[in-house]
Amino acid sequence: MKKIFALFMAVVLVGITMTACSTNTKSSTGSTTTSEVTGSITAAGSSALAPLVQVAADNFQQLNPKASVNVSAGGSGTGLTQVANKSIDIGNSDVTAESKLTADQAATLKDHQICAIGVAAVVNSDVTVTNLSKQQLSDIFTGKITNWNQVGGADEAITLISRPESSGTRALFKQYALDNAVESSNTALSSDDSGTLETNIASTKGSIGYLAFSYLVGKYDVKKMSIDGVAPTLENVYNGSYPVWGTEHMYTNGDATGVTKAFLDYMGTDTFQTQMENLGYNVISKMTTAAGKH
Amino acid sequence: MICLIEKLKKEYLGRSIVTLLGIVIILVTLSITGFLFYKGLGTFVTYNHSVWEFLFSSDWKPADNFDGGGKVGAAIFIVGSLLISFLALLIATPFSIASAVFMTEISPILGKKLLQPAIGIFVGIPSVVYGWVGLTVLVPAIAHVFNLPYGFSVLAGGIVLALMIFPTITSVSVDAIENVDNGYKEASYALGTTRWQYIYKVMLPSATSGILTGVILGLARAFGEALAVAMVIGKMQTFPDNILSATNNMTAEIASDMGNSAQGGEFNDALWSMALLLLIISFIFILIMRIIAKKGEEVK
Numbered sequence: 001m002k003k004i005f006a007l008f009m010a011v012v013l014v015g016i017t018m019t020a021c022s023t024n025t026k027s028s029t030g031s032t033t034t035s036e037v038t039g040s041i042t043a044a045g046s047s048a049l050a051p052l053v054q055v056a057a058d059n060f061q062q063l064n065p066k067a068s069v070n071v072s073a074g075g076s077g078t079g080l081t082q083v084a085n086k087s088i089d090i091g092n093s094d095v096t097a098e099s100k101l102t103a104d105q106a107a108t109l110k111d112h113q114i115c116a117i118g119v120a121a122v123v124n125s126d127v128t129v130t131n132l133s134k135q136q137l138s139d140i141f142t143g144k145i146t147n148w149n150q151v152g153g154a155d156e157a158i159t160l161i162s163r164p165e166s167s168g169t170r171a172l173f174k175q176y177a178l179d180n181a182v183e184s185s186n187t188a189l190s191s192d193d194s195g196t197l198e199t200n201i202a203s204t205k206g207s208i209g210y211l212a213f214s215y216l217v218g219k220y221d222v223k224k225m226s227i228d229g230v231a232p233t234l235e236n237v238y239n240g241s242y243p244v245w246g247t248e249h250m251y252t253n254g255d256a257t258g259v260t261k262a263f264l265d266y267m268g269t270d271t272f273q274t275q276m277e278n279l280g281y282n283v284i285s286k287m288t289t290a291a292g293k294h
Numbered sequence: 295m296i297c298l299i300e301k302l303k304k305e306y307l308g309r310s311i312v313t314l315l316g317i318v319i320i321l322v323t324l325s326i327t328g329f330l331f332y333k334g335l336g337t338f339v340t341y342n343h344s345v346w347e348f349l350f351s352s353d354w355k356p357a358d359n360f361d362g363g364g365k366v367g368a369a370i371f372i373v374g375s376l377l378i379s380f381l382a383l384l385i386a387t388p389f390s391i392a393s394a395v396f397m398t399e400i401s402p403i404l405g406k407k408l409l410q411p412a413i414g415i416f417v418g419i420p421s422v423v424y425g426w427v428g429l430t431v432l433v434p435a436i437a438h439v440f441n442l443p444y445g446f447s448v449l450a451g452g453i454v455l456a457l458m459i460f461p462t463i464t465s466v467s468v469d470a471i472e473n474v475d476n477g478y479k480e481a482s483y484a485l486g487t488t489r490w491q492y493i494y495k496v497m498l499p500s501a502t503s504g505i506l507t508g509v510i511l512g513l514a515r516a517f518g519e520a521l522a523v524a525m526v527i528g529k530m531q532t533f534p535d536n537i538l539s540a541t542n543n544m545t546a547e548i549a550s551d552m553g554n555s556a557q558g559g560e561f562n563d564a565l566w567s568m569a570l571l572l573l574i575i576s577f578i579f580i581l582i583m584r585i586i587a588k589k590g591e592e593v594k
Contacts, residue, residue: 047553075553077358077562100556102360159443164529166358166554166561186532189446189540192524192550203434204444 038066045079045092094168116282118245120232121225129153143184160188161209214280240290334570336563356561374543379516381452394467425522446528459512470504503590520545
């Protein structure tokens with residue numbers, strides 16, 4: 001029995017040393033051969049951007065079999081902080097680095113703007129209203145309007161479903177749809193992520209919330225709401241008539257080099273931009289001047 | 295020489311491995327505690343908020359940057375956590391004690407063959423599944439039964455948590471009851487008590503300290519559970535009017551905003567302070583458990 005135990009411990013110990021060795025070699029090859037498109041980088045941050053970056057990473061790895069791009073979400077704050085202290089290569093964020101980091105930290109980061117994301121107000125499918133003015137929308141989210149019959153719908157209580165205070169989608173919606181009106185958080189339910197929010201809107205009668213366009217491609221169970229008569233579509237974001245959208249930021253610490261640069265370049269290619277639109281993201285280079293800067 | 299190596303192997307190898315692993319665990323515990331204190335005190339040291347504000351104000355608007363100047367009143371989350379955990383306890387404890395009594399005294403065969411494996415399954419279900427079932431079954435059901443626009447509520451959180459802490463309380467209670475001296479039982483029957491009289495008047499009172507330990511262990515688990523509760527309480531930033539209103543709690547708030555807020559900023563530090571508070575509360579629970587266990591020993 002003792003012998004078996006000793007043997008077991010020996011195997012475990014050898015195992016531990018071997019794995020330690022193999023991770024070492026892996027990371028050293030990764031950092032020494034970055035001049036070609038070989039090596040491994042990590043991108044983390046915004047969960048609105050993560051699905052797109054993941055698709056880009058899959059394609060990129062097929063084109064460059066020796067390169068690997070690891071994508072994780074974690075939130076804009078995580079992306080910004082980790083790229084600032086160099087623990088990741090690309091930090092994805094819905095908001096600018098200046099708004100969350102100290103001036104010193106933000107100064108070291110370089111912003112790569114590749115896509116933009118629109119945000120639409122969405123409602124449960126039983127809501128008959130299909131268009132709201134910006135004023136009505138603010139009144140609903142600040143708790144001044146509490147019944148759909150006040151905006152031309154049926155007599156039904158409005159249930160607000162929002163995202164957490166720190167959410168990038170919430171920040172965009174607040175700035176461009178509500179003109180920075182302070183939402184009434186003490187009457188709003190909250191969902192941690194957009195997927196849960198969609199489920200909650202779909203199952204709660206009379207509810208209203210907001211989702212990024214990327215959640216509104218393919219099949220979804222909620223109804224989109226026009227704002228001031230303008231439908232939330234990619235085209236309307238391009239031509240400047242739909243106001244609720246924001247630039248997505250992909251930050252690198254200093255200039256992008258090696259795999260990071262190749263990857264960001266790939267995301268800017270025409271082939272990938274078509275795919276980007278199919279996934280519900282706006283291509284930043286196609287923005288008209290009428291749309292302005294967000 | 296060979297003898298010495300033999301002796302080293304036989305005696306010291308195993309002992310040093312065990313000691314080493316034990317020390318590692320102690321170090322991990324200490325460093326987690328140290329780290330939580332370091333991060334959690336930022337709100338009060340770096341951003342100059344008072345502990346009073348944090349504990350008793352309900353004005354929660356921390357600034358998500360390094361300038362500070364927001365409001366960090368966490369009272370809504372603290373009350374939410376307390377309320378939901380105690381409600382869960384209130385629901386789970388009667389079921390747990392009943393199951394424990396059933397398994398040990400009333401029908402040990404059925405209990406051991408059926409109930410115990412079932413409870414084992416309860417423990418194995420991941421919390422996200424409890425949360426998801428709560429979200430898709432319980433929440434709409436509550437809305438339907440009470441005729442509400444939505445079912446996200448303290449009640450939903452309490453029921454989901456009750457299911458999750460039920461196995462903890464039950465298994466600790468079973469141990470406590472099994473530890474009751476068999477002599478008590480024989481003496482009781484010799485005095486002519488019925489089985490129920492024995493359970494009610496002798497067995498449960500002498501297992502009280504063990505059962506209480508289980509209850510507090512369940513409470514601690516309820517307090518720390520984040521995912522499942524977060525999915526069903528609605529996370530509305532307000533004190534609940536009654537058990538059918540939505541509210542928020544500490545773990546849900548930490549999970550919602552930790553990733554999106556900038557590390558080291560006021561918002562992030564305020565969340566760390568909440569994590570520290572959770573740790574302190576669980577320390578208090580452990581302390582209470584120790585005191586109860588000690589009292590139980592003394593009685594014996």
